[in-house]
Amino acid sequence: MLWGYSLSAAADPSCEGRFVNPITDVCWRCIFPLSLGSMQVGKGDLPDTSNPGNPLQLCPAPPPLFVRPGLAIGYWEPMAMTDVSRSPGCMVNLGGFSINLGKTGMGTARKDDKQVNGAFYHVHWYKYPLTYWLNIITSAGCLEGGDMDIAYLSEIDPTWVDSSLTTILNPEAILFANPIAQGACAADALASAFHMPLDVLFWCGGSHGSLYPFNGQVSNESSPLQSSVLVSERMAFKLHRQGQIMESIGKDKAVCYEYPSPIIPKERWRYQMVNMYPDSGQCHPLGRSVMRWEAGKNPPNSRKNYGYLMWRKRNCVFL
Numbered sequence: 332m333l334w335g336y337s338l339s340a341a342a343d344p345s346c347e348g349r350f351v352n353p354i355t356d357v358c359w360r361c362i363f364p365l366s367l368g369s370m371q372v373g374k375g376d377l378p379d380t381s382n383p384g385n386p387l388q389l390c391p392a393p394p395p396l397f398v399r400p401g402l403a404i405g406y407w408e409p410m411a412m413t414d415v416s417r418s419p420g421c422m423v424n425l426g427g428f429s430i431n432l433g434k435t436g437m438g439t440a441r442k443d444d445k446q447v448n449g450a451f452y453h454v455h456w457y458k459y460p461l462t463y464w465l466n467i468i469t470s471a472g473c474l475e476g477g478d479m480d481i482a483y484l485s486e487i488d489p490t491w492v493d494s495s496l497t498t499i500l501n502p503e504a505i506l507f508a509n510p511i512a513q514g515a516c517a518a519d520a521l522a523s524a525f526h527m528p529l530d531v532l533f534w535c536g537g538s539h540g541s542l543y544p545f546n547g548q549v550s551n552e553s554s555p556l557q558s559s560v561l562v563s564e565r566m567a568f569k570l571h572r573q574g575q576i577m578e579s580i581g582k583d584k585a586v587c588y589e590y591p592s593p594i595i596p597k598e599r600w601r602y603q604m605v606n607m608y609p610d611s612g613q614c615h616p617l618g619r620s621v622m623r624w625e626a627g628k629n630p631p632n633s634r635k636n637y638g639y640l641m642w643r644k645r646n647c648v649f650l
Contacts, residue, residue, distance in 0.1 A: 345418040345476075347636050348427025348606055353461055356609040357409060361601060361642055362467075366405040367534045377616065378527050379405070380598055380644050382581045390587035401584050401648035405599060408462055410475045411482070411641040413566060414455035414606075415559040419486050422604050424457065424638040432486045449550040450558055452492070453637075454566045456483035459640070473647035483570065485547060497544040500572055504543035507534040513541060523618035528597040536561050537618015542595070545569040554622045555630050559637040560602060564617055567641060568595040581646040599644040604628065606638025614642055 340550045363375030368386030383403040392399035414423040420430045460475040468474045485491040490500060516535035519528055523537035536542045539561040549558040571592050578592035605615035608628045
């Protein structure tokens with residue numbers, strides 16, 4: 332998809348970035364907790380989701396086997412990266428060069444936009460199968476395989492810039508665009524601050540804001556870092572809704588398969604900053620306030636280009 336557009340590397344003063352080092356820039360402690368059935372065999376700094384009760388699982392297999400035994404394992408997998416930038420075509424995690432994507436999906440600014448205390452960001456979603464590259468897990472059913480690839484560019488998606496088109500993907504957003512529904516997000520913010528986000532409040536992004544609508548508009552921006560995490564979370568939700576991300580389930584028998592999940596299971600996601608200032612010492616549950624880690628990572632001369640590594644809980648059967 333990328334190569335169909337001009338790879339002009341013309342200097343863009345608003346674009347910057349650096350290549351992510353898969354060894355030194357990654358929080359390898361974030362792969363834990365590691366579980367075998369319901370038993371933790373490797374403890375982590377953050378809480379874990381539920382896991383199958385039985386470590387031995389029997390999964391369906393093609394003839395003549397019909398049934399194949401395996402071990403139910405659970406771990407946190409670094410599976411994607413996001414660029415977040417106000418500059419269209421800025422590839423933050425690929426060194427900070429710009430590509431010419433034309434004007435499709437770029438949107439236009441209006442004079443009255445300046446009166447709104449908000450911002451707009453573009454997001455790029457990279458497939459980033461780090462555990463596959465490093466052979467950390469060797470069972471093909473327990474990892475994201477393949478090569479690094481650009482899976483989604485918001486610049487060529489008109490729904491990312493047009494709120495009226497966004498409702499095609501999230502028509503239910505109108506139900507939560509009221510003070511009562513948004514007020515309930517305070518509970519999600521508290522839960523993500525001390526434990527994990529609340530999946531039942533699926534429209535909430537914890538301390539970051541609302542996960543609806545699925546576009547790059549952020550109203551009442553108080554922190555560019557907070558906004559950049561929020562739009563990364565929205566993109567994860569959007570890709571779930573579009574069927575581009577499959578989900579595993581930490582229950583007996585169900586752990587044998589992956590399933591579509593149009594509602595994002597928030598408690599099964601974490602994020603970690605990798606650009607412009609890699610934070611290899613920690614990752615965070617979705618919705619957790621950036622106030623815990625933003626010191627020194629948003630200087631006054633920032634051009635507002637960010638990169639995040641997205642971690643997802645994977646339950647699978649090691650065959």
